[in-house]
Amino acid sequence: MSEQSSTAATDSEALFSPEEIKQFDCDDAEAGQVIGKMLSAMFLYTVIVMAVSAAATYYWVNHQSLS
Numbered sequence: 516m517s518e519q520s521s522t523a524a525t526d527s528e529a530l531f532s533p534e535e536i537k538q539f540d541c542d543d544a545e546a547g548q549v550i551g552k553m554l555s556a557m558f559l560y561t562v563i564v565m566a567v568s569a570a571a572t573y574y575w576v577n578h579q580s581l582s
Contacts (some may be wrong), residue, residue: 533538
């Protein structure tokens with residue numbers, strides 16, 4: 516099994532040039548930043564929707580009890 520592992524490692528090292536690996540790293544970093552921004556936007560949207568629904572529920576409950 517160790518022979519297969521070392522052969523696989525050698526083959527994978529020869530598959531990509533150092534420039535391609537550097538480009539992959541840059542692409543991964545960019546993708547990570549975009550995913551982080553999307554998650555932040557979704558979190559902000561969730562907080563806004565929760566605040567609106569909480570305010571609507573508070574308003575509805577208080578006006579129902581007055582009637």
